[in-house]
Amino acid sequence: MEYRSYEGRTRKEAIDRMFDEAIRENRLNETQLLRVTSREVRRWFGLKKDTVWVAVASIQNRALRKGMKTCSADTLAAVKTMASEQPSPSRLGTTNTHIKEQALQVIAEKSAVVLQNASETTSASLAGGELLTKVNQLEMEISSLQSFIKKELSSLREGLVNHHMSEEYEKESEIVRDAEIAKNNLMWLEEFLRERDFDTVVIHDIVEHIKNLKSDVLLDKNQILFEAKSFLLSHLKKQEISLDNYSFGNNILFVGPTGVGKTVTLVKLAAHLAAMRQKKMRFISIDRYKVGADPQLAKYAEILKAPFYEIKTKDQFFELMHQKHDYYYTFIDTAGKSPRDTITFQELADWLKQCNVPFDIHLVVSSTTKPRDLAFTVESYSVLSFHHVLATKLDETLYYGSLLSMLYRCQLPLSFITNGQEVPKDFEIANLESLVNDALK
Known part of the structure; x- marks a missing residue:
């Protein structure tokens, strides 16, 4: 009797090496698997620890196996091949490795029992009819083992396929669920923006932008x-503006609809640009339709100790703008007009063009105005080629979507904002980041 051991990284690999050598040396009938054990070994100077499986086999003397006719190498090789069959890992993945190893362990133990019976039968040197009976019995056991292996492998394959299908179904269900959440979140975003007075064009552009982002963004409203x-x-x-060093011109002119607060806002700007920095200034009111001087602007000019001029004709305006003076700033207020009064706007535009003097023109709008009305105002006053938009009455509205929508569509910078009636308080340089954050709270 001879004993040999075979090492492998797995239990199956150790057993396979035993069978491979037995087939190669044509002694499969004389080889019997005794046991399979594992042990740990350290490699790379003790830095790496591996598990090694060892299969121990006994090899009978060939003379004792002469009577064996049916337990051929081909039959046992077929058993070994069937025991090693597994579903393709590329199709079913590696998530069921533990299940496969258990099945193979059971198959190997069954094979060992059959081989043990063959060894006992041969070592007894049975003769005649008794030997034939034992051989037939051995063939039946091998046939039974083959049926067992087929059944176990079929069950294993079915289990792995079902598990794979279950995983795929779960993935598909998760995709469908995420898609539904994303759809609902986009609908929520549209309603959220609509409630905050954003117009349809801006809402459409924002939603289309969000749709093209990564899917995980669409699952989180805060991310959206x-x-x-x-x-x-x-x-x-955006526009960089400094009150200490205002660089957009000295002839500052305000235009805009009635009731948006142009006059008070003009005085606030004058207080910040001129009065607080000891700059000489003057005020001009262009109003061809009102009888008498503008009492509000005249009163503020008196308080600021600045001259006030009321203009009724184009010649008066030209004469005043071209006379020699030592005023650092000229603040010009205009009559509030309906956006429908395009003739008046065109007339004022002709005055400014023919004057041949540079003007820093601000379109003054109220942040409480509806989106469509703001868009109409911008379109009507565009003949004046204004350079900035100035927003008033931010303290009188909860939402700034209307104002931001107008800025988005006309692509003009926001210069200043007012959020109250106090002069010179309640006036500041526009901060777009702060406005957007407040608009989307």
Whole structure:
């Protein structure tokens, strides 16, 4: 009797090496698997620890196996091959490795029992009919083992396929579920923006932008709002303005509809640009339709100790703008007109063009105005080629979507904002980031 051991990284690999050598040396009938054990070994100077499986086999003397006719190498090789069959890992993945190893362990133990019976039968040197009976019995056991292996492998394959299908179904269900959440979140975003007075064009552009982002963004409303803010800030025109060193001109002219607070806002700007910095200034009111001087602007000019001029004709305006003077700033107020009065706007535009003097023109609008009305105002006053938009009455509205929508569509910078009636308080340089954050709270 001879004993040999075979090592492998797995239990199956150790057993396979035993069978491979037995087939190669044509002694499969004389080889019997005794036991399979595992042990740990350290490699790379003790830095790496591996598990090694060892299969121990006994090899009978060939003379004792002469009577064996049916337990051929081909039959046992077929058993070994069937025991090693597994479904393709590329199709079913590696999530069921533990299940497969258990099945193979059971198969190997069954094979060992059959081989043990063959060894006992042969070592007894049975003769005649008794030997034939034992051989037939051995063939039946091998046939039974084959049926067992087929059944176990079929069950294993079915289990792995079902598990794979279950995983795929779960993935598909998760995709469908995420898609439904994303759809609902986009609908929520549209309603959220609509409630905050954003117009349809801006809402459409924001939603289309969000749709093209990564899917995980669409599952989180906070992320959606963050991306909406980023989109708006990147598409609004920005302008650096300094009150200490205002660089857009000395002839500052305000235009806009009636009731938006042009006169008070003009005085606030004058107080910040001139009065607080000891700059000489003057005020001009262009109003061809009102009888008498503008009492509000005249009163403020008196308080600021600045001259006040009321203009009724184009010649008066030209004469005043071209006379020699030492005023650092000229603040010009205009009559409030309906956006429908395009003739008046065109007439004023002709005055400014023929005057041949540079003007820093601000379109003054109220942040409480509806989106469509703001868009109409911008379109009507565009003949005046204004350079900035100035927003008033931010303290009188909860939402700034209307104002931001107008800035988005006309692509003009917002210069200043007012949020109250106090002079010179309640006036500041526009901060777009702050406005967008407040608009999307």
